[in-house]
Amino acid sequence: MTVGYGSSGIGNRSDLEAILGHLAVLIADDSQNPPRAITADSPMYAHVRDALPDGFEVETVDHGDGHVSLHARRGEPRVLFNCHLDTVPVGEGWSVPPLELTVRDGRAWGRGSCDIKGAAAALLRVARTTEAPMALLFTSDEEGAGGCCVKNFIGAGGAEGYATAVVCEPTGNRAVLAHRGYLSVKGRFSGVAGHSSEFRALEDSAVHAAGRWMASALARCRAEADAGRPTCFNIGTVSGGIKSNVIADRCDLHWSARLAPGGDNEALFDEVAGLAGAQERAEWQIPFSGPPLPAAGKTTDGARAFADRHGLAITESVDFWTEASLFSAAGLDALVCGPGHIEQAHIVDEWVELDQLDAAYSNYRALVEGAAEGVDP
Incomplete structure (x- = not known):
């Protein structure tokens, strides 16, 4: 891992270093989709299981053909965070090693840094810095436009008990309430x-x-x-x-x-x-x-109220599709909120600002602790 923090405004250096430590392992695991050569024993899933502290119940399901989901739950949370760990293919023309984390000039570079392994790394740090109830769903097939992992999770009753799903695609850490199907x-x-x-x-x-x-x-x-x-x-x-x-x-x-x-x-x-x-x-x-977000017959009212209660800045709608709509169709209030910007995803020399990772960590921790303290009904 090449490190050069530059002029980042990160407040807590230990949090940043921990987030980057997680991100380095996640990026180093080749999860390009296609070919989606991913199993339940892939290094990124092994790292997630090792990184989660005692108290989490963890279930990893291999659906075959590279479709793997990991559901981790501590206590009785009402909010579910969802990240996909697969990436688009690397492509050619990189100026940094695509499957190695490079940190310089206030940015973290590498395939998946923005879309969306950076968000997953921030969530792993949250899991270790609070004991509040928390739930994660990490999947590996979003970039193949299949949605198998999320659909199977919902179909098996995995979403029962959750009121809100936060899908961590890059939105500049703003809560996105709607998008096209x-x-x-x-x-x-x-x-x-x-x-x-x-x-x-x-x-x-x-x-x-x-x-x-x-x-x-x-x-x-x-x-x-x-x-x-x-x-x-x-x-x-x-x-x-x-x-x-x-x-x-x-x-x-x-x-x-x-x-x-x-x-x-x-x-x-x-x-x-x-x-x-x-x-x-x-x-x-x-x-x-x-489906679109919100799904047919649904409104943005619940997701908007959730964002307002937690002080999240709101972006009404974006043009790209996310799996938040699958949770909406299952009856959950769903929104999209993650570090980085969509313009940095899927590109050669993909990157995310360190300040964005810091803000995501703060947002996610506040959501976890706020829900535990009764901010949500």
């Missing part, structure tokens, strides 16, 4: 192959059927936007047919939609997937569906 859909339109001299090509071509559907879907989204209900909709790829004089018997496409907070992915899919007679010509697959 993300729906990813693949479709295959079928047709009847033949010579293009046959007039039936107008109806039988899979490409033509897909084209009619695309026009209808775009018109629908435009009408929704004109009515004040904008949905970000994008047809990303289209591929079909073999040549211009052959009626296409297949056309594949991949589209996505990002609904506004409170929207319903399932309702959108049910409406859009059947446009232009597609229910008779298309087969659909949904690789990923993440």
Whole structure:
């Protein structure tokens, strides 16, 4: 670990050094996703188990294929902190070792430092500096847009007993109350192959059927936007047919939609997937569906009240998706709050300010101790 604190305004140097000690171990464990070569015995999970003091009940579950979750709980907390420990691939062009913590000029560098191993390191320090009830959920599949760990945790009843989920994605340590959802859909339109001299090509071509559907879907989204209900909709790829004089018997496409907070992915899919007679010509697959925050039928009222009670600065909404929406869909008040800024995530030479780590530590400790003292009902 290369260290150079620079002009950081960290108040308690021992807290900073402890946070960076945790972060160094977490960054050094290669958790790139893909390939997501992660197990329950990976060094980062072993470190978390070793770092947590006596009094925590810890359960590590390996769901297979690199999907691992660790749930740690002390006492009867009402707040659950969630961090993913997987990262995007390293990529090329780094000026510092990507899987080694470098600290200089008031910043901590390395893959995952901002997104979001830095938050996890701050939480581990909190766990050792207070005896208040506390709960953590560390997962390893968020960057693969799968959400398997959180979904399985919720499905197994793991979220029962918690009132609020704090998802520690980078927000500049401000409480984010809302964000768009993300729906990813693949479709295959079928047709009847033949010579293009046959007039039936107008109806039988899979490409033509897909084209009619695309026009209808775009018109629908435009009408929704004109009515004040904008949905970000994008047809990303289209591929079909073999040549211009052959009626296409297949056309594949991949589209996505990002609904506004409170929207319903399932309702959108049910409406859009059947446009232009597609229910008779298309087969659909949904690789990923993440609801907006708050989820359909929910409001930001509970999360806003939580942030206000604890004195957190608020950012109403961001454009990126997080797993906070999965907790919202499960009935919890959910918000996003973590060190660093999204512009520093997923980049070459990823970094987070030491002051941001310090502020996260202070925020998280205040949340833990405030809830224990009855700030929350």
